[in-house]
Amino acid sequence: MSAEAVTADLGHAADEHGHDEHATTTGLSHTKLAMWVFLGSECLLFGGLISTYLLYKTRGNGRTLPTDVFDIPFTSVSSFVLLMSSLTMVLALSAVSRGEAEAGRTWLLATALLGGVFIGGQVYEFTAFVREGVAFTTNPASSAFFTLTGFHGVHVSLGIVMLMSLFVASLKGRLTQRNAETVEIVGLYWHFVDIVWIFIFTVIYLIPAD
Amino acid sequence: MSDTATSEHSEPEAAEHHDDGGHEEGHAHPSDWAYVKIAVVLAAITALEVFTYFETVLDWGVALVPSLIFMMVVKFYLVATWFMHLRFDNKLFGRMFTAGLVLAVGVYLVTLTVFEFWV
Numbered sequence A: 001m002s003a004e005a006v007t008a009d010l011g012h013a014a015d016e017h018g019h020d021e022h023a024t025t026t027g028l029s030h031t032k033l034a035m036w037v038f039l040g041s042e043c044l045l046f047g048g049l050i051s052t053y054l055l056y057k058t059r060g061n062g063r064t065l066p067t068d069v070f071d072i073p074f075t076s077v078s079s080f081v082l083l084m085s086s087l088t089m090v091l092a093l094s095a096v097s098r099g100e101a102e103a104g105r106t107w108l109l110a111t112a113l114l115g116g117v118f119i120g121g122q123v124y125e126f127t128a129f130v131r132e133g134v135a136f137t138t139n140p141a142s143s144a145f146f147t148l149t150g151f152h153g154v155h156v157s158l159g160i161v162m163l164m165s166l167f168v169a170s171l172k173g174r175l176t177q178r179n180a181e182t183v184e185i186v187g188l189y190w191h192f193v194d195i196v197w198i199f200i201f202t203v204i205y206l207i208p209a210d
Numbered sequence B: 001m002s003d004t005a006t007s008e009h010s011e012p013e014a015a016e017h018h019d020d021g022g023h024e025e026g027h028a029h030p031s032d033w034a035y036v037k038i039a040v041v042l043a044a045i046t047a048l049e050v051f052t053y054f055e056t057v058l059d060w061g062v063a064l065v066p067s068l069i070f071m072m073v074v075k076f077y078l079v080a081t082w083f084m085h086l087r088f089d090n091k092l093f094g095r096m097f098t099a100g101l102v103l104a105v106g107v108y109l110v111t112l113t114v115f116e117f118w119v
Helices: A003-011 A030-056 A072-097 A101-131 A140-171 A177-206 B003-010 B032-053 B061-083 B091-118
Strands: none
Touching (some): A030 A140, A030 A177, A030 B091, A072 A101, A072 B032, A177 B032
């Protein structure tokens, strides 16, 4: 085999799943590895925000605390919606991996819509809190709460942008079986956002403050 | 995708874990039905979590916080291993994520104990 042929073979190999990847020294996709490292670092970001809230959650300075105005039944529905969006996300990846473009598009759109419902719920919750006297600068507890849940909301919103980008790419025929890994990487990000909410829902909302 | 991979997706149950030790190529993913079953379990656990909020139905007492944390960990584990494919992918991905997670939990537990017990 000539040197050029070896280079071509190493540099552009398609695996049995149809992933068209560049060969790497580890045999692993560097893009996917980078996403996992990024998600590992995101644990530190959200760990810091959650810890800050736990430290400040009772510091109300004589004013209303976020825990006083929590609407658990409403937040439970939002949590369920986000949880189910992880199912539609993984079904989207499954469909794209099988080469079923239309099904993949449908599941991607469903995931983005469920994410949108979650964000809508968060906007409603924030608005209701402000009406009840808990705003960003009301006290240290409210600042920590809005910072934590706001950061999570921004992550969900970025995820929706990524999902819609994939949806548009699919409409244009640019999202095929060959680049299913792109869907998988966006999916990893989306599931991580869901995992963070699983943590927030239990630690911030369900576990009693006292 | 090859026919082999396609057939893996059409199987009614989850495909067997393929531990290749160093290469992600060829790993098997679960079937759609397996994902749906995991989602049903997640929904059931979430319902149970919300159930704990209504103390008039059942008083959980001192078991409340440990139960909630246990359910949270189970949900976390199911999403990470099944939906994020850590169960089927190369172990290095999981190690990268776990490193960040353990570091975060460790550092912040120490921080919280500082404020709780040392000050």
